[in-house]
Each structure stands twice: as C-alpha cells, then as structure tokens.
Amino acid sequence: MYSIIKSLHSNLALVLLFVLFAAVIYILIGFMGNKEFTASSKRIALAGLIAAHLQLVVGLIIYFISPLGIENFSKASMGNSMSRLYMLEHPLMMLLAIVSITIGYSKSKRAATDKQKYKLLSIFYVIGLVFILSRIPWHVWM
Structure with missing residues (x-):
C-alpha cells in the first residue's frame, strides 16, 4: 500500500510541476502583455490550484x-539532514507553497x-513554485 501511494505522490509531483509551470508562464504572459483575464485564464489558474491540493x-x-x-x-x-528533510522541511515548505x-x-x-488578477496570481504562484522547487528531494528522483 505504501509503495503505491509513494509512487502516486511522485507521479503527481511531475503533473503538478508541469501544470504549475504552464500556469505561471501563461499568467506571466498575460500580466506582461496586458491581456484580458478570460475564462481560460481562470481555468488554467484553477488547474494549478487543484493539482496542488490533490498533491x-x-x-x-x-x-x-x-x-x-x-x-x-x-x-x-x-x-x-535527510531525516529532517522528510519529516519537517519538505512537508512544511509544500504546505507553505x-x-x-x-x-x-x-x-x-x-x-x-485584469492586471491586478494577473499580478496577484503571478506573485503567489511563483512564490509557491519556488517553495516547491526548493524542497523537492531531488536525490530520490535522479
């Protein structure tokens, strides 16, 4: 059971990173290009939120x-350091993200x-992405 959930967690992490990177790029393009905040903009941001909560x-x-x-x-x-990463640092940083x-x-x-919407999303999503990238146990993935 544990190995199945651990595998699911690792695979969902890849999905989360992909969705979050795509959302951040889309949001930053919208922010810098002064684009209209459309329904698809909201759905892309929501996809990042859902992927993060599922993970x-x-x-x-x-x-x-x-x-x-x-x-x-x-x-x-x-x-x-490895025990501290798994029991404290990784869960805490992921929760903050x-x-x-x-x-x-x-x-x-x-x-x-629309500009404010893109600005808020870009700030908080980038912070979340940085937090996630900072405490992923890369040695396990590589």
Whole structure:
C-alpha cells in the first residue's frame, strides 16, 4: 500500500510541476502583455490550484503512514539532514507553497482589474513554485 501511494505522490509531483509551470508562464504572459483575464485564464489558474491540493492530500497520507514522516519525529532525527528533510522541511515548505497558491487564487478572484488578477496570481504562484522547487528531494528522483 505504501509503495503505491509513494509512487502516486511522485507521479503527481511531475503533473503538478508541469501544470504549475504552464500556469505561471501563461499568467506571466498575460500580466506582461496586458491581456484580458478570460475564462481560460481562470481555468488554467484553477488547474494549478487543484493539482496542488490533490498533491497535498496524497502527501498528507504518506506523511502519516511513512516511516520517514511523523513516526520519525525526534530530537535525534533533527541532527540528520535527510531525516529532517522528510519529516519537517519538505512537508512544511509544500504546505507553505500550497497556502501561497491558494491565497493567490482567492485574492485574484476578488481583484478589480485584469492586471491586478494577473499580478496577484503571478506573485503567489511563483512564490509557491519556488517553495516547491526548493524542497523537492531531488536525490530520490535522479
């Protein structure tokens, strides 16, 4: 069961990165080009939000069933960089990234102008993407 969920988490991470990169590029083009915020703009931003939340749900399941997650939480584990990455740094940064993406999407819905919508989405989605990229355990993927 654990290996299936872990594989799902890894594959969804690739999907999330692809969707988030595409959304950020689309949003930045819209922002810099002073384009109209259309229904497709909203759907692309929503796709990034949904992918992030889906990954969060699977990640939380792994965190609670994995021997590297909450079971590993101890003072001794804090001294080991790999243990600290899996039990604290990765989950915390991913949570902050998803909060950032969620705030950006929510604020953009209430923005008055198209330029403001693109600006808010670009700021918060880029922050979320940077947080995600900063704490992906690349050594496991490579």
